[in-house]
Amino acid sequence: MTIKAVFFDIDGTLLTDNRTVSASTIKAINQLKHQGYLVGLATGRGPNFSLPYMASLNLDVAICYNGQYIVDRKTVISSQALPKESLEKLIDYAQLKQRDLSFGTATDMIGSRLLHVGVGKWAYWMVKRLPDITADVLMLGFNHVYRRIRPKTRESMLAKLEQPVYQVVMLASKKETDKLSTRFPKLRFTRSSPFAADVISKGMSKLKGISLVAEKFDFDLGQVMAFGDSDNDYEMIKGVGFGIVMGNGNRRLKQIARHITDSNNEDGIAAALKYFKLVE
Numbered sequence: 447m448t449i450k451a452v453f454f455d456i457d458g459t460l461l462t463d464n465r466t467v468s469a470s471t472i473k474a475i476n477q478l479k480h481q482g483y484l485v486g487l488a489t490g491r492g493p494n495f496s497l498p499y500m501a502s503l504n505l506d507v508a509i510c511y512n513g514q515y516i517v518d519r520k521t522v523i524s525s526q527a528l529p530k531e532s533l534e535k536l537i538d539y540a541q542l543k544q545r546d547l548s549f550g551t552a553t554d555m556i557g558s559r560l561l562h563v564g565v566g567k568w569a570y571w572m573v574k575r576l577p578d579i580t581a582d583v584l585m586l587g588f589n590h591v592y593r594r595i596r597p598k599t600r601e602s603m604l605a606k607l608e609q610p611v612y613q614v615v616m617l618a619s620k621k622e623t624d625k626l627s628t629r630f631p632k633l634r635f636t637r638s639s640p641f642a643a644d645v646i647s648k649g650m651s652k653l654k655g656i657s658l659v660a661e662k663f664d665f666d667l668g669q670v671m672a673f674g675d676s677d678n679d680y681e682m683i684k685g686v687g688f689g690i691v692m693g694n695g696n697r698r699l700k701q702i703a704r705h706i707t708d709s710n711n712e713d714g715i716a717a718a719l720k721y722f723k724l725v726e
Contacts, residue, residue, distance in 0.1 A: 449688060449724065450665040451484040453509070453656060454715065456491055456499065457638060458675040459692055462711050467503070470716035475503050477725040484663055488652040490638040490678050492550045492613070493517060511550050511613035512636060512646045512678055513655030524658045525552070526647055527610035532632045536614060536645065537603045539629070549606045550613035556606055614645040636678040644678055653681040671722070673707075673715060674699065690718045 454460040462468055478485050486507035487496050493515060496508040500519075507518045516523040540547050548557035618626070623643040626635045634650060635643045652674075653667070660666055671688035672679075675695035683689030684702045691699045693709035700706055707718035719725045 448669060449483070449671050449722070450669040451486070451656075451660070451663070451671070452478055452719075452724070453486050453488040453652075453670065453672040453682070453686075455638075455652075455672075455674040455676070455679050455682075456487060456489040456496065458694055458710055459673050459679075460487070460499070460710075460715070467499070468713060468716075470713040472503065474716040474719045474725045475505075478719070479504055481724075483724070484659075484665070486659065488513075488656060488672060488674075488679075488682060490613070490636075490644045492555055493552065494554050507659055509652055509655035509659065512644055513650045513652050513658075514550075514612040514646050515552065516655050516658060518662075522552075523662055524655070525610070525612065526650065527612055528614065528645070528647055529632055530607055532630060533607055533611060533614065534604065536616070536630065536633070537600060540603070540616060541600050546617045547603060548615040549611045550615070551609050551611060555615070557603070612646075615639075616643050616645060617641060618643045636680075638676045638678045651681040652679060653685040656682065656686065671724070673718070675710070688722065 460467060460471065475485060484506045486505050486509065487500060488509040489496055490512045491510060493508065493510045496510050497517070499505070500508045507516065507523070509516050515525050537547065539545075546557070548555045620637065623635045623637060626643070632648050634646050634648050636646070637643055656670060656672070657667060660670070667685055668687035670686040671690060672682045672686045673690045673692065674683050675692040677696065677698070679699060680702070683691060683699055689702065689704045691703035691706050692714045693707060693712065695706070705718060705721065707721070708714035716725070
């Protein structure tokens with residue numbers, strides 16, 4: 447089947463571990479654009495983080511917050527705020543467990559400064575060098591120390607809900623994340639960071655976001671190639687016609703991949719596009 451659209455996850459996929467876009471990736475994207483493919487981002491990041499990449503790479507669309515907020519060059523294509531009642535319950539849980547939260551709005555991620563560290567360059571450097579359990583213990587230890595120094599009140603967190611919230615990022619281990627779905631039936635918990643859970647609406651995903659873009663631009667999921675590396679890419683990789691997993695991607699993703707390419711540090715995007723003859 448003919449490919450009409452290509453989507454890239456950002457962290458661990460579009461970006462190298464040094465948080466740059468490699469020259470081979472830029473060249474490949476330019477070729478895709480020249481040949482008329484729709485090219486976009488599909489990420490757990492918010493629009494404030496994604497739009498600079500969209501602009502610098504001349505991309506057509508950005509699916510942000512795991513499908514909760516989608517923009518093209520001119521308009522907001524779709525936005526789905528999290529239910530306030532569920533957010534209030536999540537805040538109560540975070541207070542009980544002493545977990546930091548960040549709230550994704552249309553303009554920024556507001557809340558915990560610690561979580562900015564947990565999804566930044568330092569976190570990706572650390573996770574490459576530590577076992578999963580050790581990394582979880584270390585980050586949760588930082589969380590408890592940070593909360594003692596900068597305590598958060600329930601009222602201060604509730605104040606963040608005065609504007610629509612499209613995603614919450616919560617510091618949590620993978621084991622804890624796996625248990626939260628039953629406690630919060632209207633929410634979905636997925637992961638793109640080794641230290642935190644992305645909290646979105648039940649039924650939402652990057653794949654759902656791609657399907658909404660497909661309706662607008664008149665193509666179907668079988669005509670999509672998508673690149674990813676983390677748990678929050680699972681539905682996308684499984685559901686599109688050509689799901690490509692980076693060499694640095696996790697084992698669960700590689701089991702359902704249409705193709706496994708080289709890592710994000712080894713020109714994996716360009717290699718896969720050349721393999722499928724989308725670029726030269």
